Amino acid sequence: MTYTKEEVLLEVEHVDLNYGERSILRDVNFTIRNIVRPGMSQGQVVSLLGRSGIGKTQLFRLLAGLQQPSSGSITIFGNKEVEAGDMGVVFQHYYLFEWKTIYQSLMMACRQNPALKGNEKDAIAKWATAFEVTDILHKYPQQLSGGQRQRASIMQQLLKGSAFLLFDEPFSGLDICVLDKVVDMLLQVSVSDELKTLVIVSHDIETSVAISDTVFILGKEEGQPGATVKQEIDLVERGLAWQKDVRREKAFADTLDEIKASL
Numbered sequence: 001m002t003y004t005k006e007e008v009l010l011e012v013e014h015v016d017l018n019y020g021e022r023s024i025l026r027d028v029n030f031t032i033r034n035i036v037r038p039g040m041s042q043g044q045v046v047s048l049l050g051r052s053g054i055g056k057t058q059l060f061r062l063l064a065g066l067q068q069p070s071s072g073s074i075t076i077f078g079n080k081e082v083e084a085g086d087m088g089v090v091f092q093h094y095y096l097f098e099w100k101t102i103y104q105s106l107m108m109a110c111r112q113n114p115a116l117k118g119n120e121k122d123a124i125a126k127w128a129t130a131f132e133v134t135d136i137l138h139k140y141p142q143q144l145s146g147g148q149r150q151r152a153s154i155m156q157q158l159l160k161g162s163a164f165l166l167f168d169e170p171f172s173g174l175d176i177c178v179l180d181k182v183v184d185m186l187l188q189v190s191v192s193d194e195l196k197t198l199v200i201v202s203h204d205i206e207t208s209v210a211i212s213d214t215v216f217i218l219g220k221e222e223g224q225p226g227a228t229v230k231q232e233i234d235l236v237e238r239g240l241a242w243q244k245d246v247r248r249e250k251a252f253a254d255t256l257d258e259i260k261a262s263l
């Protein structure tokens with residue numbers, strides 16, 4: 001499979017996060033590069049995995065620009081310090097404007113995206129079909145199921161057009177059929193644009209590995225306070241990226257075992 005890793009899209013350098021004397025994150029470093037495959041529009045899907053309480057949500061907030069690190073930097077596209085609003089953020093509880101219909105919220109999102117000017121309705125119709133939410137567009141969020149809220153919330157962030165989409169635990173609380181659909185949807189989103197980068201923060205190792213091209217493992221190093229990125233797993237190199245039936249591969253099971261052992 002031919003591919004190259006090109007320019008840096010996101011760079012986390014020497015990030016520390018402390019609360020008072022307590023170190024939560026320590027010297028976190030990782031880089032996401034543009035993956036290029038000839039003849040394809042190939043986005044990036046990156047997972048940050050770690051056990052409960054390790055600091056995933058804290059790192060998520062830093063990446064989203066919702067909080068500043070105590071030291072270090074997070075930059076996108078080479079040199080821009082990340083700020084709130086730079087990234088589309090899909091929270092675990094799928095925040096939606098409760099007093100607006102889904103269609104109104106999606107239209108508002110489209111208006112933040114200059115690339116969609118004049119084509120807002122078509123864009124909503126296209127993604128609503130892909131996400132199977134056409135019949136709920138004129139409902140209010142409180143009238144939707146959890147799965148429908150999730151899809152509407154992903155669509156809302158997608159239509160804003162940010163190159164980065166951050167997901168906090170996108171697979172939690174979904175039954176197996178819905179889970180497959182969500183995985184498919186995220187893959188569709190990731191290939192919708194060459195530079196589109198999905199960052200998934202999760203403790204669901206299996207689903208994250210099945211969908212990602214790269215996994216970063218957040219954990220503690222022996223005798224050190226705070227969590228850091230202990231390991232990067234390049235799933236493309238292992239032949240585990242971009243394959244529908246990846247779960248059947250032996251290398252997939254081996255990778256899961258390796259991750260579980262290092263968490």
Ligand SMILES: Nc1ncnc2c1ncn2[C@@H]1O[C@H](COP(=O)(O)OP(=O)(O)OP(=O)(O)O)[C@@H](O)[C@H]1O
Nearest residue numbers: 019022024050051052053054055056057058059203
């Ligand atoms: N405002 C705060 N002040 C002090 N400590 C905090 C604060 N917010 C979070 N923490 C601590 O930071 C650590 C990491 O929390 P975080 O929520 O990021 O974990 P997590 O990996 O997302 O866990 P989970 O998977 O269970 O959601 C925890 O020990 C938590 O107690």
